[in-house]
Amino acid sequence: ETGVTQSPTHLIKTRGQQVTLRCSSQSGHNTVSWYQQALGQGPQFIFQYYREEENGRGNFPPRFSGLQFPNYSSELDVNALELDDSALYLCASSLAGGVNGYTFGSGTRLTVV
Amino acid sequence: KQEVTQIPAALSVPEGENLVLNCSFTDSAIYNLQWFRQDPGKGLTSLLLIQSSQREQTSGRLNASLDKSSGRSTLYIAASQPGDSATYLCAVDDNAGNMLTFGGGTRLMVKP
Numbered sequence: 592e593t594g595v596t597q598s599p600t601h602l603i604k605t606r607g608q609q610v611t612l613r614c615s616s617q618s619g620h621n622t623v624s625w626y627q628q629a630l631g632q633g634p635q636f637i638f639q640y641y642r643e644e645e646n647g648r649g650n651f652p653p654r655f656s657g658l659q660f661p662n663y664s665s666e667l668d669v670n671a672l673e674l675d676d677s678a679l680y681l682c683a684s685s686l687a688g689g690v691n692g693y694t695f696g697s698g699t700r701l702t703v704v
Numbered sequence: 705k706q707e708v709t710q711i712p713a714a715l716s717v718p719e720g721e722n723l724v725l726n727c728s729f730t731d732s733a734i735y736n737l738q739w740f741r742q743d744p745g746k747g748l749t750s751l752l753l754i755q756s757s758q759r760e761q762t763s764g765r766l767n768a769s770l771d772k773s774s775g776r777s778t779l780y781i782a783a784s785q786p787g788d789s790a791t792y793l794c795a796v797d798d799n800a801g802n803m804l805t806f807g808g809g810t811r812l813m814v815k816p
Contacts, residue, residue, distance in 0.1 A: 633793055692736065694750065
């Protein structure tokens, strides 16, 4: 059973640029969620994808968008990067309904300069 | 809106001590509660999942309890070891798998 994998592990972007983060879900999981974790804080929910559709969204602006592919992998896109977007971005996969909880990846550390 | 609080924010104990980490949540209508461990700069490792119909779960030296009516969960770590040093996060799922609401975490240091 493969776990959740995220890429890249680290990246540095300039304010105003766009970035795409990638996530492969754990084998057998059909739902992917994205979280943003600022330094010293708990993760904050960005959105969730199920059956290639957005299935819930947290308090994040539209410049945060995503996709889910038929193989359940997912992308998180952030446009017009701001300095405050610097954070650890975590991807989590689960079965629909979350009955067995969530499995998280190792995260992508994004630094905006 | 669900709010999750973890107390204490940081804890330092000598090796071998038993300890309790606390998590409280404001809306008791939860679906399940999950405890995670996070090492510095790393992702989250699931420790224990307690579903709403359960009162506790155990894994090795870890025991987590859930009291929905009072909006509390505790994570008990027995015979702590330096390798237990990490941040422990409590997360509540109150919308049948739609999202998790996290506490701010407890940063634990176990001194040899």
